[in-house]
Amino acid sequence: xxxxxxxxxxLMVLLLAVPLWAHLTDEPFTITLATRAVIFAIAGVxxxxxxxxxxxxxLGHALFxxxxxxxxxxxxxxxxxxxxxxxxxxxxxxxxxxxxxWLVAVVxxxxxxxxxxxxSLRTTGVYFIMITLAFAQMFYFxxxxxxxxxxxxxxxxxVRNGFPGLNTMDPIQFFGLCYGLLLLVLFIVWxxxxxxxxxxxxxxxxxxxxxxxxxxxxxxxxLTAFVIxxxxxxxxxxxxxxxxxFVSPTMFSWQTSGEIMVFVILGGVGRVFGPVAGAALFIVxxxxxxxxxxxxxxxxxxxxxxxxxxxxxxxxxxxAGRERAHD
Amino acid sequence: xxxxxLIEQTLNGLQFGVMLFxxxxxxxxxxxxxxxxxxxxxxxxxxxxxxxxxxxxWTGSFLLALAASLIAAALAGVIxxxxxxxxxxxxxxxxQVLATFALILIFSEGTRWVFGSFxxxxxxxxxxxxxxxxxxxxxxxxxxxxxILVGLAVAAGLFWMIARTRIGIRIRAGENDREMIxxxxxxxxxxxxxxxxxxxxxxxFAGALIGAIxxxxxxxxxxxxxxxxxxxxxxGIGSIKGAFIGAILxxxxxxxxxxxxxxxxxxxxxxxxxxxxxxxLASMAIYILMAGVLLFRPQGLFGARAT
Numbered sequence: 001x002x003x004x005x006x007x008x009x010x011l012m013v014l015l016l017a018v019p020l021w022a023h024l025t026d027e028p029f030t031i032t033l034a035t036r037a038v039i040f041a042i043a044g045v046x047x048x049x050x051x052x053x054x055x056x057x058x059l060g061h062a063l064f065x066x067x068x069x070x071x072x073x074x075x076x077x078x079x080x081x082x083x084x085x086x087x088x089x090x091x092x093x094x095x096x097x098x099x100x101x102w103l104v105a106v107v108x109x110x111x112x113x114x115x116x117x118x119x120s121l122r123t124t125g126v127y128f129i130m131i132t133l134a135f136a137q138m139f140y141f142x143x144x145x146x147x148x149x150x151x152x153x154x155x156x157x158x159v160r161n162g163f164p165g166l167n168t169m170d171p172i173q174f175f176g177l178c179y180g181l182l183l184l185v186l187f188i189v190w191x192x193x194x195x196x197x198x199x200x201x202x203x204x205x206x207x208x209x210x211x212x213x214x215x216x217x218x219x220x221x222x223l224t225a226f227v228i229x230x231x232x233x234x235x236x237x238x239x240x241x242x243x244x245x246f247v248s249p250t251m252f253s254w255q256t257s258g259e260i261m262v263f264v265i266l267g268g269v270g271r272v273f274g275p276v277a278g279a280a281l282f283i284v285x286x287x288x289x290x291x292x293x294x295x296x297x298x299x300x301x302x303x304x305x306x307x308x309x310x311x312x313x314x315x316x317x318x319x320a321g322r323e324r325a326h327d
Numbered sequence: 328x329x330x331x332x333l334i335e336q337t338l339n340g341l342q343f344g345v346m347l348f349x350x351x352x353x354x355x356x357x358x359x360x361x362x363x364x365x366x367x368x369x370x371x372x373x374x375x376x377x378x379x380x381x382x383x384x385w386t387g388s389f390l391l392a393l394a395a396s397l398i399a400a401a402l403a404g405v406i407x408x409x410x411x412x413x414x415x416x417x418x419x420x421x422x423q424v425l426a427t428f429a430l431i432l433i434f435s436e437g438t439r440w441v442f443g444s445f446x447x448x449x450x451x452x453x454x455x456x457x458x459x460x461x462x463x464x465x466x467x468x469x470x471x472x473x474x475i476l477v478g479l480a481v482a483a484g485l486f487w488m489i490a491r492t493r494i495g496i497r498i499r500a501g502e503n504d505r506e507m508i509x510x511x512x513x514x515x516x517x518x519x520x521x522x523x524x525x526x527x528x529x530x531x532f533a534g535a536l537i538g539a540i541x542x543x544x545x546x547x548x549x550x551x552x553x554x555x556x557x558x559x560x561x562x563g564i565g566s567i568k569g570a571f572i573g574a575i576l577x578x579x580x581x582x583x584x585x586x587x588x589x590x591x592x593x594x595x596x597x598x599x600x601x602x603x604x605x606x607x608l609a610s611m612a613i614y615i616l617m618a619g620v621l622l623f624r625p626q627g628l629f630g631a632r633a634t
Contacts, residue, residue: 130556265425304425
């Protein structure tokens with residue numbers, strides 16, 4: 001049997017076992033760390049659709065992470081202040097229900113990805129990197145200067161949003177929700193990667209001219225991938241905001257974009273489960289190195305540099321060998 | 328009164344644009360010659376500012392501080408180029424983005440480790456503080472005027488260097504065909520290090536000049552870096568002329584947008600709402616400008632190729 005599926009299984013079991021063990025030994029902080037890892041993993045899996053499958057180096061995925069976060073923040077803010085979101089043409093109230101918030105976050109970030117993707121994908125290469133980065137920065141500054149939802153200070157949501165039948169304030173139950181969503185997202189992305197669309201996207205990544213010769217329009221393939229990618233990252237943003245019960249412009253910052261990309265790279269670009277490994281490794285590093293030194297970003301930078309220069313496949317490349325070229 | 332304020336703000340925009348040019352010129356040269364996207368350019372800007380603040384505190388001389396910023400940034404550039412960047416020229420853009428992102432982390436935390444988290448201050452010298460009277464009774468900050476003049480002088484020098492000197496010819500030749508100039512006996516590796524050091528020195532110099540207006544702190548470089556990216560996208564990658572026009576456009580749009588938009592909205596709205604909407608829109612103005620350029624000329628105003 002190939003090593004990659006085994007690695008996937010071990011990873012997912014570990015990611016479930018650690019918080020369960022922490023729950024039994026009553027260590028809620030570890031559960032929160034695991035929840036962070038799972039949420040970051042969802043964001044990374046989202047970026048991986050654009051980056052790994054489509055070869056689109058987006059340095060602006062914080063934008064969708066932030067849009068998801070603010071979707072949650074704005075809806076919950078209106079629910080907790082009992083002020084309707086809009087009065088006209090019909091009254092729309094805020095909500096504290098997670099499924100509704102998730103839906104809004106996914107739709108809002110998909111729309112954002114459609115608009116920004118349609119513009120950015122007119123260019124390729126370095127232009128695309130710079131433009132995605134710039135658009136994310138635009139949202140960052142907008143969030144800072146728009147005072148209605150906290151401006152620079154962000155806003156706090158006092159009680160975590162609810163999910164029917166669950167007590168989301170219980171760390172392990174909230175973790176379970178996020179873990180379930182991660183499984184769902186992984187399944188969807190795995191299906192996409194093997195669908196005719198996913199295969200065509202991979203073909204366009206490897207050779208745009210050949211995809212065109214087969215009658216495909218690369219722009220459309222890329223845009224679809226970018227929208228799916230943005231929507232998944234938006235979902236992660238909503239979950240992250242709910243985990244912290246706090247949203248702030250930091251979610252839009254370029255550091256966030258960089259970190260989401262780091263999850264993908266540490267794990268291994270283009271592998272469906274790669275970002276999960278990367279996000280878990282990131283949290284472990286943050287926790288262990290963060291305890292070691294106040295300046296742990298130096299070590300993170302050094303590790304990242306080492307991975308990029310010497311171990312290009314990331315964790316999966318090291319453990320599971322080279323990616324298979326054919327199915 | 329309002330016209331005078333408008334002219335003042337235009338000058339501020341010009342000053343901002345000229346500083347952006349110093350950043351964007353290095354970035355666009357490095358991309359044009361080596362095909363490298365360098366996120367750590369903002370870190371070199373920061374290195375320049377910190378070196379200037381350190382030397383100014385030590386010697387008290389502003390000119391020495393400026394010299395220190397040039398030397399420190401160029402030196403940091405050379406070291407980084409030889410240790411890391413050199414390995415990235417043949418890699419794809421993703422690897423370049425990640426490696427230079429890693430460099431940002433190392434530079435920022437390293438600086439925080441050496442200088443602490445508190446911002447430093449770089450004072451303008453006496454002979455540059457205060458205001459100066461311009462024609463038509465406009466009073467303007469002497470230091471900002473000096474920045475504009477120095478920036479324009481540096482820009483002119485850069486244009487002259489690229490167009491007239493032997494090194495400029497090599498740089499332009501490197502942009503066109505790097506294998507060919509290697510075959511003609513130019514030491515490419517040394518040319519690359521030189522171009523990188525030049526870009527780094529320009530960034531460090533900009534950092535020092537701006538450091539005297541704003542505070543010198545960790546993370547000061549990245550917002551400027553992203554603005555420089557916007558400049559390059561507007562001007563076209565690899566074009567120094569594009570970088571100059573783009574930088575002035577961005578500088579003016581941002582400064583005048585912040586000044587004029589609240590006033591404009593004030594004509595149709597109540598003042599407090601106008602300030603809010605105007606300020607929010609002004610913070611997005613340059614990105615809207617960028618989106619507009621993208622719609623009509625995806626390769627930028629002066630870009631020849633869309634790579």
